[in-house]
Amino acid sequence: MQEAIKKEGKFKYFEAGSGRPIIILHGLMGGLSNFDGVAEFFPQQGYHVLIPELPLYTQNILKTNVRAFAKFVKDFITYKGLDRVILLGNSLGGHIALYHAKLYPEKMAGLVITGSSGLYENAMGDSYPRRGDRDYIQKKAEDVFYDPKIATPEIVDEVYNVANDRIKLIKTLTIAKSAIRHNMAKDLPKMHLPTCIIWGKNDKVTPPEVAEEFNRLLPNSELFWIDKCGHAAMMEHPDEFNELMYKWLKKSHL
Numbered sequence: 001m002q003e004a005i006k007k008e009g010k011f012k013y014f015e016a017g018s019g020r021p022i023i024i025l026h027g028l029m030g031g032l033s034n035f036d037g038v039a040e041f042f043p044q045q046g047y048h049v050l051i052p053e054l055p056l057y058t059q060n061i062l063k064t065n066v067r068a069f070a071k072f073v074k075d076f077i078t079y080k081g082l083d084r085v086i087l088l089g090n091s092l093g094g095h096i097a098l099y100h101a102k103l104y105p106e107k108m109a110g111l112v113i114t115g116s117s118g119l120y121e122n123a124m125g126d127s128y129p130r131r132g133d134r135d136y137i138q139k140k141a142e143d144v145f146y147d148p149k150i151a152t153p154e155i156v157d158e159v160y161n162v163a164n165d166r167i168k169l170i171k172t173l174t175i176a177k178s179a180i181r182h183n184m185a186k187d188l189p190k191m192h193l194p195t196c197i198i199w200g201k202n203d204k205v206t207p208p209e210v211a212e213e214f215n216r217l218l219p220n221s222e223l224f225w226i227d228k229c230g231h232a233a234m235m236e237h238p239d240e241f242n243e244l245m246y247k248w249l250k251k252s253h254l
Helices: 032-045 066-079 092-103 134-143 153-163 166-181 208-217 238-251
Strands: 006-008 011-016 020-025 047-052 085-090 108-114 195-200 221-226
Touching: 011 032, 011 066, 020 032, 020 066, 020 092, 032 047, 032 085, 032 238, 047 066, 066 092, 066 166, 085 092, 092 108, 092 166, 108 238, 134 153, 153 166, 195 208, 195 238, 208 221, 221 238
Parallel strands: 020 047, 020 085, 085 108, 108 195, 195 221
Antiparallel strands: 006 011, 011 047
């Protein structure tokens, strides 16, 4: 995927396929490659898949918040000349997708969230991130997944580097506070967009009751579970994730 990244103005993004646009929003510690399975599958089913790199660490600190990231996504949709998009977001990306749906519903046709923040999440713990403590960071990275082996040395290195980069660390904590401040509980009942909720039954970051609460509060949502699965369903069980999402898109005529 890295070779296919385009850079145009303020946007860096992956793009494949043609048809109804699916825009994928990554999480706080999530690279674009977390969605390899989705990016390979959906272009073959007649969808236009785009994965913009969110400016989590590059924007002014005053624009390092959920609302500003939702506006960035709207700007990207406008820049690409897209209309009636499906947003798919994991973790913080799900929260940004939800906030975008609140602010710019006219841009959207559907929404898919997995392990999304917006109601409640366990951050990496109150002491996160402990700078310099690689073992602690490895344990926290492993907790994201049901199968700890998915937390490869590359993934652990990425989190470790963020924790030991002062500017990135400050921005990470700023984003975490913004996620709490932009709680969506009061907004969700007013959002009638067709929404697919795919959740790992063993998610420790956003536990299963969070998915149930999203499903209860959103008027037009459906909830699907993946067993033996943590916080990043599209990484741990890409085939099952793709199948659930594809069936829902078809059923919803999207």
